[in-house]
Structure formats: C-alpha cells, structure tokens
Amino acid sequence: xxxxxxxxxxxxxxxxxxxxxxxxxxxxxxxxxxxxxxxxxxxxxxxxxxxxxxxxxxxxxxxxxxxxxxxxxxxxxxxxxxxxxxxxxxxxxxxxxxxxxxxxxxxxxxxxxxxxxxxxxxxxxxxxxxxxxxxxxxxxxxxxxxxxxxxxxxxxxxxxxxxxxxxxxxxxxxxxxxxxxxxxxxxxxxxxxxxxxxxxxxxxxxxxxxxxxxxxxxxxxxxxxxxxxxxxxxxxxxxxxxxxxxxxxxxxxxxxxxxxxxxxxxxxxxxxxxxxxxxxxxxxxxxxxxxxxxxxxxxxxxxxxxxxxxxxxxxxxxxxxxxxxxxxxxxxxxxxxxxxxxxxxxxxxxxxxxxxxxxxxxxxxxxxxxxxxxxxxxxxxxxxxxxxxxxxxxxxxxxxxxxxxxxxxxxxxxxxxxxxxxxx
Amino acid sequence: xxxxxxxxxxxxxxxxxxxxxxxxxxxxxxxxxxxxxxxxxxxxxxxxxxxxxxxxxxxxxxxxxxxxxxxxxxxxxxxxxxxxxxxxxxxxxxxxxxxxxxxxxxxxxxxxxxxxxxxxxxxxxxxxxxxxxxxxxxxxxxxxxxxxxxxxx
Numbered sequence: 229x230x231x232x233x234x235x236x237x238x239x240x241x242x243x244x245x246x247x248x249x250x251x252x253x254x255x256x257x258x259x260x261x262x263x264x265x266x267x268x269x270x271x272x273x274x275x276x277x278x279x280x281x282x283x284x285x286x287x288x289x290x291x292x293x294x295x296x297x298x299x300x301x302x303x304x305x306x307x308x309x310x311x312x313x314x315x316x317x318x319x320x321x322x323x324x325x326x327x328x329x330x331x332x333x334x335x336x337x338x339x340x341x342x343x344x345x346x347x348x349x350x351x352x353x354x355x356x357x358x359x360x361x362x363x364x365x366x367x368x369x370x371x372x373x374x375x376x377x378x379x380x381x382x383x384x385x386x387x388x389x390x391x392x393x394x395x396x397x398x399x400x401x402x403x404x405x406x407x408x409x410x411x412x413x414x415x416x417x418x419x420x421x422x423x424x425x426x427x428x429x430x431x432x433x434x435x436x437x438x439x440x441x442x443x444x445x446x447x448x449x450x451x452x453x454x455x456x457x458x459x460x461x462x463x464x465x466x467x468x469x470x471x472x473x474x475x476x477x478x479x480x481x482x483x484x485x486x487x488x489x490x491x492x493x494x495x496x497x498x499x500x501x502x503x504x505x506x507x508x509x510x511x512x513x514x515x516x517x518x519x520x521x522x523x524x525x526x527x528x529x530x531x532x533x534x535x536x537x538x539x540x541x542x543x544x545x546x547x548x549x550x551x552x553x554x555x556x557x558x559x560x561x562x563x564x565x566x567x568x569x570x571x572x573x574x575x576x577x578x579x580x581x582x583x584x585x586x587x588x589x590x591x592x593x594x595x596x597x598x599x600x601x602x603x604x605x606x607x608x609x610x611x612x613x614x615x616x617x618x619x620x621x622x623x624x625x626x627x628x629x630x631x632x633x634x635x636x637x638x639x640x641x642x643x644x645x646x647x648x649x650x651x652x
Numbered sequence: 653x654x655x656x657x658x659x660x661x662x663x664x665x666x667x668x669x670x671x672x673x674x675x676x677x678x679x680x681x682x683x684x685x686x687x688x689x690x691x692x693x694x695x696x697x698x699x700x701x702x703x704x705x706x707x708x709x710x711x712x713x714x715x716x717x718x719x720x721x722x723x724x725x726x727x728x729x730x731x732x733x734x735x736x737x738x739x740x741x742x743x744x745x746x747x748x749x750x751x752x753x754x755x756x757x758x759x760x761x762x763x764x765x766x767x768x769x770x771x772x773x774x775x776x777x778x779x780x781x782x783x784x785x786x787x788x789x790x791x792x793x794x795x796x797x798x799x800x801x802x803x804x805x
Contacts (some may be wrong), residue, residue: 245743246721253750270758274705280697283675283704290672311734404783461683465698466678491669495714498668502711503720557722 230521231468233258237514247560248503251510258517269513276512277505280464281387287467287500288378290337291448293497296343298478298485300445304329305347307438313427317419319355320365321412323348327369328408330354331376337558337595340370341606349611356425360617361418363607367618368625369411369601371592374558375404378452378470381591383463384508384562385584388515389570392581393463394456395647399581401453401641403589403636410628418624444477457650504559511563524568531572538576542637543571546590553594555600561591578640585643589636593629596622657797661717664790667710675703698772702780709783713790717797739803748795755788 233254240250252269259266294552308322308329315321326344345366352362374381377397386393430438452470455461461469478485485493491558518524531541549569552561566587595603608618636642682696714722731739762785765777 243739243743244723245746246723248721249747249750252754253746256750256753266753266757267760267764269754270761270781271764271789273754273787274761274781274784277705277708278701280701281677284698286672286675286704286707287679352700465679465683468676469683471676472680491665495711496667496674498672498707498711499715499718499720502708502716503715503722505708506712506721560722 229258229261230518230523232261232278241556248507248510251514251560251564255510255513255517262582264279266336272513272516273506273509275562279387280462281383281393282505282508284378284383284393284449284464285322285380285448285504286498287464287471288380288383289319289501290494290497291467291470292339292595293493294474294478294485295445295470297489297493298474298482300442300482301326301330301343301347303438303441303482304445305344305351307435307442309427310430310435310438314429315416316426317416318426319348319352319357319423320361320415320419320424322351322368323362323365324408324412324415327366327372328376328405328457329442330371330630331404336380337370337373337592337603338606340373341367341603342610344370345610347606352400353611355427357419358422358621359611359613360621361422363604363618364622364625365415366610367412367603367607368596368622368629369408371595371629372408372411374588374592375400375407375585377401377404378463379588380504381558381562381588382584384559385566385588386463388563388567389580389584391525391584392651395581395651396584397453397456397463398646398650399585399643400588401646403454403585403632404636406642407589407629407632410632411625414628422519444481448473448477455480473638477509495640507557507560508563511560514617514639515567518564518568524571527568528572528575529605532575536576538578541572541576542578545573546586546633546637549587549590550594550597553591554597555594556593558595561594562587579644581647582640582643586633589629589633593626596626598622660790660793661714664710664714668707668714670705671707671710675700675707678703698770702770702783705780705783706786709787709790712787713794716791717794737802737805741799744795744798744802748792748799751788751792751795755785755792758784758788761785762793 236257237250240253241247245253256269258452259268264606279455289592304326305322308325309319312321312325323344326348327340330340330344345363349362349366353359376545377400379397379400382396382400383393386396451473452466455469456463486603531544534544549565552565569587571579574580595601597636598604604615604618604622608615611618666701678696678700681690683699685692685696762778762781765781767778769775770780
C-alpha cells in the first residue's frame with residue numbers, strides 16, 4: 229500500500245500539483261485504502277501546525293519582508309559594492325556578500341535570489357558581466373540563506389526532531405560562512421579569467437556611510453542569535469522581537485514603510501507562511517503514514533545492511549538528498565526525509581545536530597542543481613537568460629558547494645564547534 | 653458570486669491581519685510577563701498557538717487564490733496549450749475533491765472538540781478546531797472557483 233502512496237505522490241508532482249496538495253491527496257488515498265476514518269486528515273493537519281516553535285516561521289518571514297520593504301536590499305548591495313567593487317569581479321563578490329548579509333534577515337534561498345537578484349543581476353549585466361554568470365552567482369550565493377541563521381529549514385528540522393533550534397542556528401553559522409567565502413573566491417577566480425571590469429574605489433566615508441545604513445540589518449541577526457543563545461528568548465519570541473525591530477527600523481530609521489503599506493507586507497508574509505504551514509500539516513500526515521507502514525525502519529535496515537560504516541552511510545544519504553533536493557522543494561523534502569534519515573545517521577554514530585546541517589546543506593545544493601533547481605529558474609527569469617546558460621555558468625559554484633558539503637560531512641567540528649562553545 | 657468573492661476575500665484579509673496583530677501582542681505579553689511580572693502566565697503559549705492556527709487558516713485561502721503554493725514545473729512548459737489545459741483542469745478538480753473531503757471531515761473534527769477542553773485556558777477545543785473548518789471552507793471555495801474558471805477558459 230505504501231508503494232501506491234509513494235507512486236501517487238510522485239505522479240501528482242509530475243502532473244504539476246502544488247507539493248502540499250500532492251502530499252494531501254496521496255495521503256487521502258492511503259486513508260481510503262486502509263479503511264481509516266477520514267477525520268484523521270484534519271486531525272493530523274491540526275496537530276502538525278499546532279507547535280509553538282513553528283510560530284517563529286511567520287515571524288522571521290514578516291521581519292525579513294519588513295526589512296526588504298524598508299529598502300534594505302538596495303542598501304546592502306550598495307554597501308557591498310563600496311566595499312568590494314574596486315576589486316576585479318568585485319560586483320560578483322559584492323553579490324555573494326550581499327547574499328550573506330541578507331541571509332541574516334530572510335531564511336529562505338528563493339526569496340534571496342528574488343530580492344538580491346532583482347537589484348544585482350541587472351546591475352552586473354550593465355557593468356559587462358555575462359548574463360548567465362550574473363544569474364549563476366546570485367542563485368548559488370542565495371543558498372547561503374538557509375544555512376546562516378535565522379533559517380526556516382533549521383526551524384523545521386528542530387520542530388520535527390526535537391533538536392534545539394538555537395543549537396541548529398549556531399551550527400549553521402560556520403558552514404554558511406565557508407560556503408559564502410568559497411563562492412566569493414570562485415567568483416573572483418572566474419572574473420579574473422574573464423577580465424571583468426572594476427568599479428572606481430569608494431572613499432572611506434562612502435564605506436562608512438554604507439556600513440551605517442546596513443548596520444541595522446546586521447544588528448537584527450545578532451539580536452536574534454544572541455537572544456536565543458543567551459536564553460533570553462525562545463526562537464518564537466526572537467522572531468517577534470525581530471518583527472518589532474524591523475518595523476521600528478522601517479518606520480523610523482529607513483522611513484520607507486508607511487502605515488498604509490504595512491497591511492500589504494503583513495498579508496504577503498502570512499500568505500507565504502500559510503502555504504508553508506499547509507505543507508507542514510500534510511507532511512505530518514504523510515510522516516504518520518510512513519511510520520505506520522514502518523518505512524523508516526525498513527529503509528534504515530536496508531542502508532545498514534549495505535554498510536555500517538559511518539562515511540559510507542553518509543555518502544549514500546548525501547547522494548539521496550542531493551537527488552531529492554534537485555526535484556523537490558527544500559522544506560517538503562526535509563519534512564518527509566529528515567526524521568527517517570536521522571535515525572539511520574544516529575545508528576552509525578552521527579551527531580543529530582551535525583546531521584541536520586548535512587541534510588539542510590544537501591537540500592539547498594539541490595536548489596542550484598540543473599535541470600530543475602528552483603533558484604536557477606528564479607535567477608534566469610530575472611536575468612532573461614536561458615536556464616541552460618545559467619546552469620552551465622553555475623557548475624563551478626556547484627563544485628564549491630559540493631566541496632563544502634564534503635568538508636562539513638567529514639569534519640563534524642565545523643558544525644559542532646559553535647554550539648559546543650556557546651550552549652552547554 | 654462576485655459579491656460573495658469580495659466579501660469572503662475581505663473577511664479573510666481582515667482575519668489574517670487581526671490574528672497576526674493579536675499573535676504579536678500575545679508573544680510580546682509573554683516576553684513582558686516573563687521579565688517584568690512575578691510569574692509568567694501559563695496560557696500565553698496555548699493561546700498564541702491557537703491564534704497562529706487561525707492566522708494560517710485565514711491566509712491559506714488567499715494564498716491558494718493567488719498561487720502561493722509551490723509546484724514542480726518539469727515539462728509543463730513544453731506541452732501544447734490543449735494538454736496543458738487538460739492537466740491543469742485535472743489538477744484543479746482533484747484539489748477541489750481533496751478540500752471538499754477535508755471540509756466535510758473538519759466538521760466532524762470540530763464536533764470532536766465539543767467534549768475536549770484546552771489544558772491551560774480550559775476553553776472547549778471546539779473553538780480551536782474551528783480553524784480547520786475555516787481552512788477547509790476557503791480552500792474548497794477557491795478550488796471551486798478555479799474549476800469554474802478552467803472550464804470556462
């Protein structure tokens with residue numbers, strides 16, 4: 229019966245059903261076939277979203293949107309250009325830097341591609357960069373977003389596994405920074421090779437002015453992170469503090485948000501959150517079915533029968549997650565696979581926090597893996613460039629991501645150093 | 653029907669805005685109470701979860717109407733307009749069936765809540781489970797509108 233559910237789920241996805249509904253309908257088929265009461269569908273949907281930690285997701289999304297509507301994207305891009313524009317490939321590196329800074333505001337890669345890309349891709353094209361390269365840098369650098377805190381996938385991973393969201397946020401900081409530095413290095417290397425133009429060097433006062441403008445964004449990341457680490461706030465409370473802070477900055481410092489515009493920003497954020505929460509709700513039902521069918525145990529036994537070597541198991545999981553991440557949305561894949569694979573990883577002695585970082589990293593790499601990486605599509609539509617061209621230009625960046633993934637997989641300390649240092 | 657559309661959309665929009673503001677207020681009160689009152693009330697977390705579920709239920713219909721739900725677009729763009737229409741109609745019809753069933757059983761779920769009380773606030777869970785009926789209704793209605801629009805197209 230579980231085979232029928234999985235096949236119907238894949239069929240609905242291919243037929244272009246929204247992922248949440250594809251999950252919902254395949255679960256409905258299972259409930260019918262198993263002769264279970266249909267009331268289990270709303271019941272599991274309700275229990276799936278009835279979580280205090282999940283409440284932080286609309287909070288972080290709203291805070292990010294408020295900052296963005298407050299004109300922060302342009303300010304971040306301008307500051308990064310002041311800082312790095314004079315170096316060869318400076319705009320490409322500024323793009324990566326902007327994505328890293330923006331990662332502290334938004335927690336999703338796709339929104340980062342859209343926000344930074346809409347400013348950076350046309351500007352890079354204007355300065356003579358290849359359109360494919362400009363799109364590829366933006367799409368690849370945005371994958372830093374869900375790794376650097378705050379991160380929506382980390383909140384989901386924490387919610388479904390009971391891991392500390394604060395620890396997960398901290399664990400993502402170093403791998404995210406490594407990923408960003410790697411991307412910037414690759415952008416520099418390609419720019420030197422292609423002899424891209426440089427911008428005139430900015431004055432010290434311009435840099436300081438830019439820093440002053442973006443300081444509010446950096447401060448928000450620190451408030452969130454240290455508020456959680458210091459035990460001052462729970463992740464949910466931190467997200468609401470971030471909303472109030474972003475509102476204050478947008479209304480009184482950047483002065484770009486008006487009270488008239490505020491309902492539009494709130495509605496947009498809540499619609500995005502609701503679409504994610506329906507996914508969470510149906511995935512809860514799907515997960516319940518998988519457990520009822522003992523699929524996690526079966527999969528775990530299959531993998532452990534093949535090998536009990538930690539690194540072989542992690543290699544198999546990495547390949548599986550990159551493959552799934554290429555075709556499926558990050559959160560949906562995480563909701564379905566993370567609890568199952570976590571058990572397998574723990575059985576071979578992998579730290580749960582370390583594994584969560586590996587899983588999220590794998591899935592976000594899938595966002596830029598051709599042919600269906602979502603970020604590639606978003607960037608190519610902004611840059612009005614073919615997906616093939618963007619995919620081709622993105623291959624060196626994909627190589628960087630895979631290198632960072634390998635390092636994070638092989639050396640748990642990269643993920644565990646900060647959580648062990650700050651949270652006992 | 654258009655008049656009802658306008659009314660429903662307005663209701664969902666105001667519901668989303670009101671519940672979001674309420675949610676922010678409750679969490680702020682929780683923070684305030686923990687730091688500045690002798691004892692933080694135990695009901696804030698429970699109430700915020702309830703309001704959150706209502707926020708999701710109010711906003712879900714609006715999100716569905718405006719295409720916020722992510723879908724996979726593997727080969728759809730290569731199809732002819734006719735096949736594309738057939739697939740889209742099939743998808744909207746199945747979505748409609750899914751949410752009709754969801755709505756029917758969310759009413760049963762609501763009835764189950766008559767006998768239960770929430771642990772902190774001690775209010776009947778009927779009020780909280782009502783969010784699922786709201787969700788089911790708005791999704792069913794907009795799925796129905798989608799089916800009509802596709803068939804007219």
